Amino acid sequence: MNARRQSTRTNVTEKQILSTIKYVAGTKPVFLLSEIAVYLDAPQSAGQIYAVLRPHLKEFGLAAKKCGEDFEISRVLPPQIYFPNETESKRIDSLPDENTFPPALEQAIEQYITRKVGKDWTDPVILERLRRAIVAQKDDYWKPAHKRSLQYTKGYAVLGYLAYHFPVYFMQTRLLMAMLAREGLLKNHMTILDVGAGPGVVPLAIADFYSRLDMATATIHAIERSDEHIEAFTYLTQQGGTPKTRATIEPPIKADITGAVKDQLPDGIDLMVFSNVLNELPGSVKDRADIVMGFAEHLAPDGSILIAEPAEEVTSSGLRSLSLAVKKQGLSIYSPCSFIWKTNCTPDRCWSFVTAPPIRPTPLMNTLAACDEPFRYVNTDIKYSYVILRRDGKIREPYCVPHGSRVLRLSRIHLHVEKRINIIASKMSEDLGDKENHMFKLCDGSAEKPVYAVLPGFHITPENEVILSAPYGSVLELEGVLVRYNKEHDAYNVLVSRSTRIADVHDKI
Numbered sequence: 001m002n003a004r005r006q007s008t009r010t011n012v013t014e015k016q017i018l019s020t021i022k023y024v025a026g027t028k029p030v031f032l033l034s035e036i037a038v039y040l041d042a043p044q045s046a047g048q049i050y051a052v053l054r055p056h057l058k059e060f061g062l063a064a065k066k067c068g069e070d071f072e073i074s075r076v077l078p079p080q081i082y083f084p085n086e087t088e089s090k091r092i093d094s095l096p097d098e099n100t101f102p103p104a105l106e107q108a109i110e111q112y113i114t115r116k117v118g119k120d121w122t123d124p125v126i127l128e129r130l131r132r133a134i135v136a137q138k139d140d141y142w143k144p145a146h147k148r149s150l151q152y153t154k155g156y157a158v159l160g161y162l163a164y165h166f167p168v169y170f171m172q173t174r175l176l177m178a179m180l181a182r183e184g185l186l187k188n189h190m191t192i193l194d195v196g197a198g199p200g201v202v203p204l205a206i207a208d209f210y211s212r213l214d215m216a217t218a219t220i221h222a223i224e225r226s227d228e229h230i231e232a233f234t235y236l237t238q239q240g241g242t243p244k245t246r247a248t249i250e251p252p253i254k255a256d257i258t259g260a261v262k263d264q265l266p267d268g269i270d271l272m273v274f275s276n277v278l279n280e281l282p283g284s285v286k287d288r289a290d291i292v293m294g295f296a297e298h299l300a301p302d303g304s305i306l307i308a309e310p311a312e313e314v315t316s317s318g319l320r321s322l323s324l325a326v327k328k329q330g331l332s333i334y335s336p337c338s339f340i341w342k343t344n345c346t347p348d349r350c351w352s353f354v355t356a357p358p359i360r361p362t363p364l365m366n367t368l369a370a371c372d373e374p375f376r377y378v379n380t381d382i383k384y385s386y387v388i389l390r391r392d393g394k395i396r397e398p399y400c401v402p403h404g405s406r407v408l409r410l411s412r413i414h415l416h417v418e419k420r421i422n423i424i425a426s427k428m429s430e431d432l433g434d435k436e437n438h439m440f441k442l443c444d445g446s447a448e449k450p451v452y453a454v455l456p457g458f459h460i461t462p463e464n465e466v467i468l469s470a471p472y473g474s475v476l477e478l479e480g481v482l483v484r485y486n487k488e489h490d491a492y493n494v495l496v497s498r499s500t501r502i503a504d505v506h507d508k509i
């Protein structure tokens, strides 16, 4: 038989195998591949049938288990979304008020410092070295990314990170997990990957968060390249006292996330976290987007990528540029951005971040602060920028401005200076104002320059006050705001007055 005829026959057999399996899978939740053989024109062993089926298992929603010479095929049940029950929801909702860093973890950090330096952490010489490390890190941070030395990957610098940054990032991660739970983005069991894990802030915070859930479980993997950080990670995850009954923390994978790590990653990751790491990588937005896209290949089809970065202006707007770059490469931005005009945005001046109640200073911070410049060593503010990305196109805010609406796109705001307009836009900041004027960043996805709503305190009325309490990211309709150009900041302010009406678009429908 010539090669062409042979190949045609193989294709026919393969097609018949696949269509038969599809048919049988539709009628039986579990079956053996040997059962398929009887329906086929040409005799095939279970092994041969399996070889044909294997590349299509995921697409057919099937799983295979070897049973001797045969294979048991079963339908993969769609992963179950984890909906917290009432008690769990109460525990989750109280997280912003839990502002004390867990004492057991604080003690583990103190013990780790003592162990590493060979003297008690309260020794004045040690405290002074920690102070110097903290100041050096902060000075480094304000430099442009390509000039930073990323010193905190070594010796005292890691200890300084534990003393100064760890508590705030830990509490912040718990809040982000609470948000994912509320939004229905957690499943009954989660495979989680923390990329650029440092000393284990994210895994420990996730384990702490899971201790508040009754049924959900998680396996947390982590990647980190620095030995010093891995050593701290290992100590703190073993000694940190964080309950791990519902979450298992795997030993970190030592790898460079900009290199070839694919073979070392688990498949079907439900949640990937990049916390305070992407902004540190050298290269362009495109380079970072490529890294995120590479990792996204390991995401479950309904998985999420969470990127969190410090709220500082350059880093924060860098995150928005990165978000748009990966959106253009096929990921969807689930939140916080909404694209209500179905346009892509101009992210380069988008400075948008979340604020949460501050944490209480830890005993270690207070001890370090017992000096001439105490403010340098106390880090309690929670401010961060985040984005959640998806592969399946899911978005939090499906609202689109209805056709024929008499509202102005913010891309045309420059044509309406000193005029009253109606707009629909998301509230993209907490209150940025002062005692007299409340101020909120607005975005409708079309603006080329930043736009802020300004509400003087004496203009608050029941018709416009919803802007004060609306959650970050909610879409508001503002009727009758006056446009002003702010030359100093090259931005637009829309002034909310007593006659302005503001409503959440979902309350209007």
Ligand SMILES: C[S@@+](CC[C@H](N)C(=O)[O-])C[C@H]1O[C@@H](n2cnc3c(N)ncnc32)[C@H](O)[C@@H]1O
Pocket (backbone or CB within 6 Å): 153, 166, 169, 195, 196, 197, 198, 199, 200, 201, 202, 223, 224, 225, 226, 229, 255, 256, 257, 258, 274, 275, 276, 277, 280, 281
């Ligand atoms: C600011 S720390 C953040 C640690 C942790 N994710 C958090 O939020 O606290 C950044 C971490 O990323 C790690 N990192 C930076 N570049 C990396 C790379 N190319 N590969 C692996 N890890 C990297 C650093 O070693 C450091 O531990």
